[in-house]
Amino acid sequence: SPGGLMDVPARLLADYFEKHYGQRVVVENRGGGGGVMAGDAIAKAAPDGYTLAQIQVGNVAINPFTVKDLPFDPLRDFAPVAPLTSSPVVVAVDARLGVATLADFIAAAKREPGKLNYGSAGPGTIPHLAGELFCMVADVRLTPVHYRGAGPALADLLAGQVQAIFVGLGVVRTQSAVKVLAVSQGSRLAAAPEVPTAAEAGLAGFELTTWFGIVAPRGTPTPIVAQLNRQIHAMLDDPLVRQRLAEGGLEPLKESPAEFGSRMRRDHERFRDIVKAAGLKPE
Structure with missing residues (x-):
């Protein structure tokens, strides 16, 4: 498109x-x-x-x-x-959620299984399946909320309707209200060297590149x-x-x-x- x-x-x-x-x-x-x-x-x-x-x-x-x-x-x-x-996906959360690291986010998800929502770009899209893979590897339950594309999912993350999204860096990098916790590949991104890999953040096995x-x-x-x-x-x-x-x-x-x-x-x-x-x- x-x-x-x-x-x-x-x-x-x-x-x-x-x-x-x-x-x-x-x-x-x-x-x-x-x-x-x-x-x-x-x-x-x-x-x-x-x-x-x-x-x-x-x-x-x-x-x-x-x-x-x-x-x-x-x-x-x-x-x-x-x-x-x-391009890998990044684990991006609403900054108001108050989690500083990937481990914090996983702990929050484990405390209340299914309570935290993540925005998907539609069933079967990368942002949806990346969320599913994250749940499998981290052994947590997040509830997917499907939108028609990553744009509307981001809009609802900014509005506080969903707490996380799994998207390419380009979707979220200019948003100050979004905290990027980790990147889903074995090496850090050249465009965001400060963001740890999932493995560095304690979640080995969460690797997904599109x-x-x-x-x-x-x-x-x-x-x-x-x-x-x-x-x-x-x-x-x-x-x-x-x-x-x-x-x-x-x-x-x-x-x-x-x-x-x-x-x-x-x-x-x-x-x-x-x-x-x-x-x-x-x-």
């Missing part, structure tokens, strides 16, 4: 390819069905290297378990080209995929691009097509268990 976090790497790629390779890239936002419509379009496109899709982890690792009659198989129908960025990446239709010739991969790596080395990504709480992620394919398969397996724990059924 235009203006969202996903828009940042897509626009950067379009600008970079036009400037450096003289290749005009048209970014077409295909909303609807959590990326199902866009995925279906790429699955059925000609494998000539001229139609690409920017996908995110949910398209590969969540939709197959939550969307009934998915019209394509992302692992079979997409040719991995290159990831673009990765990624954006480029795929082509199955059957796209290997030399074309290899060339696109090289061009994307060059873009990710560009200081200006890195600066723009960092502003959005995104970190560049460089992998070969084979490594990216392995990542897709690994996340597909991992999220199956999280979706199951969240009690989500295909609909």
